[in-house]
Amino acid sequence: MYQFANPTFFMKLSGIVLPWLWALAGIVAAIGLYMGFLASPGDYQQGETVRIMYIHVPAAWLAMMGYTMIFLSSLGTLIFRHPLADVSAKAAAPIGAAFTLQALVTGAIWGKPTWGTYWAWDARLTSFLILFFLYLGLIALWNSIEEQSKAGRAAAILAIVGSVNIPIIHYSVEWWNTLHQGASVFKAGGPTIAAVFLWPLLLMAIAFTLLFFALHLTAMRTEILRRRVAGMRARRADEAYAPPIPAASVAS
Amino acid sequence: MTPFLTLLRRDIALALREGGAIGTALGFYLIVVAILPLGLGPDLNLLSGIAPGVLWVALLLSALLSADRIFHADHEDGTLEALALGPLPLELIAAAKATAHWLTTALPLALMAPLLGLMLNLDIAAYLPLVGTMLVGTPAISFIGSIGAALTLGIRRGGLLLSLLVLPLFIPVLIFGVSTISAILVGPGGYMSPLLILMAFSVASIVLSPFATAAALRLQLS
Numbered sequence: 001m002y003q004f005a006n007p008t009f010f011m012k013l014s015g016i017v018l019p020w021l022w023a024l025a026g027i028v029a030a031i032g033l034y035m036g037f038l039a040s041p042g043d044y045q046q047g048e049t050v051r052i053m054y055i056h057v058p059a060a061w062l063a064m065m066g067y068t069m070i071f072l073s074s075l076g077t078l079i080f081r082h083p084l085a086d087v088s089a090k091a092a093a094p095i096g097a098a099f100t101l102q103a104l105v106t107g108a109i110w111g112k113p114t115w116g117t118y119w120a121w122d123a124r125l126t127s128f129l130i131l132f133f134l135y136l137g138l139i140a141l142w143n144s145i146e147e148q149s150k151a152g153r154a155a156a157i158l159a160i161v162g163s164v165n166i167p168i169i170h171y172s173v174e175w176w177n178t179l180h181q182g183a184s185v186f187k188a189g190g191p192t193i194a195a196v197f198l199w200p201l202l203l204m205a206i207a208f209t210l211l212f213f214a215l216h217l218t219a220m221r222t223e224i225l226r227r228r229v230a231g232m233r234a235r236r237a238d239e240a241y242a243p244p245i246p247a248a249s250v251a252s
Numbered sequence: 253m254t255p256f257l258t259l260l261r262r263d264i265a266l267a268l269r270e271g272g273a274i275g276t277a278l279g280f281y282l283i284v285v286a287i288l289p290l291g292l293g294p295d296l297n298l299l300s301g302i303a304p305g306v307l308w309v310a311l312l313l314s315a316l317l318s319a320d321r322i323f324h325a326d327h328e329d330g331t332l333e334a335l336a337l338g339p340l341p342l343e344l345i346a347a348a349k350a351t352a353h354w355l356t357t358a359l360p361l362a363l364m365a366p367l368l369g370l371m372l373n374l375d376i377a378a379y380l381p382l383v384g385t386m387l388v389g390t391p392a393i394s395f396i397g398s399i400g401a402a403l404t405l406g407i408r409r410g411g412l413l414l415s416l417l418v419l420p421l422f423i424p425v426l427i428f429g430v431s432t433i434s435a436i437l438v439g440p441g442g443y444m445s446p447l448l449i450l451m452a453f454s455v456a457s458i459v460l461s462p463f464a465t466a467a468a469l470r471l472q473l474s
Contacts, residue, residue: 161461
């Protein structure tokens with residue numbers, strides 16, 4: 001496990017894995033999109049708008065997974081002082097925020113023909129909006145503290161405090177039970193969704209998960225490279241402006 | 253317990269003798285509530301309907317306004333470092349500071365709420381639930397606010413960042429506070445569950461947030 005903590009090893013491994021991950025995500029997404037948008041029928045009640053679900057539901061799952069990723073990485077930062085945990089959390093935040101926004105926007109587009117309104121103050125919509133704000137807060141905190149390790153630890157504390165919200169999002173369906181339909185895929189007694197809709201949905205969920213990891217690894221690599229460049233710049237600036245070392249001290 | 257009480261007494265004395273802090277929060281609360289009818293129109297029926305929510309939201313904003321100063325002065329003049337070296341663990345320092353904020357800001361704001369309720373034509377039956385839920389719910393605001401205050405210490409424009417960080421975390425307090433009041437206004441019974449959740453949230457914040465605040469303070473002091 002500890003060899004993964006070595007950024008050099010991580011760069012080498014992720015460099016090998018990434019092209020395959022991207023390709024796999026692309027293939028599964030292509031099949032899922034084909035099945036969802038061309039090879040499956042519209043719903044007898046919702047008509048063609050049911051197809052928004054193939055984007056909306058996986059995005060919502062990934063939005064929650066993104067925060068879980070940040071939460072676990074934050075534990076890694078605070079407890080194990082793992083050098084990559086902080087990079088992982090920082091890289092996951094904008095991706096998670098983008099998926100949350102995607103879930104909110106596709107939900108609004110789906111809501112207009114189905115509920116008759118773009119936005120309803122329903123419990124699950126609202127908690128997703130809160131999740132989006134939590135992401136924004138994390139990103140803002142990262143950007144306002146200059147020192148990297150300090151920013152990482154501050155964000156980790158905030159992420160753990162904010163993760164109190166994750167169960168609230170998940171169980172809000174049962175707590176408030178309002179306009180939004182209840183869970184229909186993961187629940188006791190098996191899914192209550194027809195197989196013809198379930199297959200493209202599951203394929204898209206797998207595709208989005210692969211996409212998440214591909215984006216996450218790419219963002220982590222970018223962050224590591226960015227830190228290396230910053231380090232090199234600092235070193236070069238030191239060399240350029242440091243007073244020359246006296247010859248006597250070098251000789252001794 | 254004595255160092256805790258000493259610190260608490262010191263903070264309350266400072267807030268009272270300095271004067272500015274309490275007055276500013278109360279003044280802000282007053283002006284936010286006073287400016288709303290100017291935007292919404294003078295319809296008293298509308299105002300009395302939305303009064304509990306308006307009073308709660310304005311209270312959150314007013315309490316937040318002073319929250320970023322919980323550690324500010326002590327951090328600037330080095331008192332915080334001296335306190336950290338003392339016998340009191342940072343967790344209890346954080347708890348004392350948050351308690352002092354609650355006593356000197358949230359408590360006066362909650363007590364002023366009925367007066368502002370008069371201006372919004374709030375139903376007489378709602379005064380007791382309003383103050384009651386505020387007294388029960390505001391400790392969560394002070395304690396969660398102290399986490400944000402500790403995280404944003406030493407950041408320029410920290411106050412703005414603080415609101416982005418902690419306002420989402422205040423939402424459960426707002427939801428359960430207002431729904432307790434409306435449940436009481438609708439009829440007897442049925443208000444116990446939101447009230448109990450509000451209490452649970454408040455108690456959990458009091459117990460848990462000093463640990464997060466102390467972790468953030470340790471980061472600032474390192």
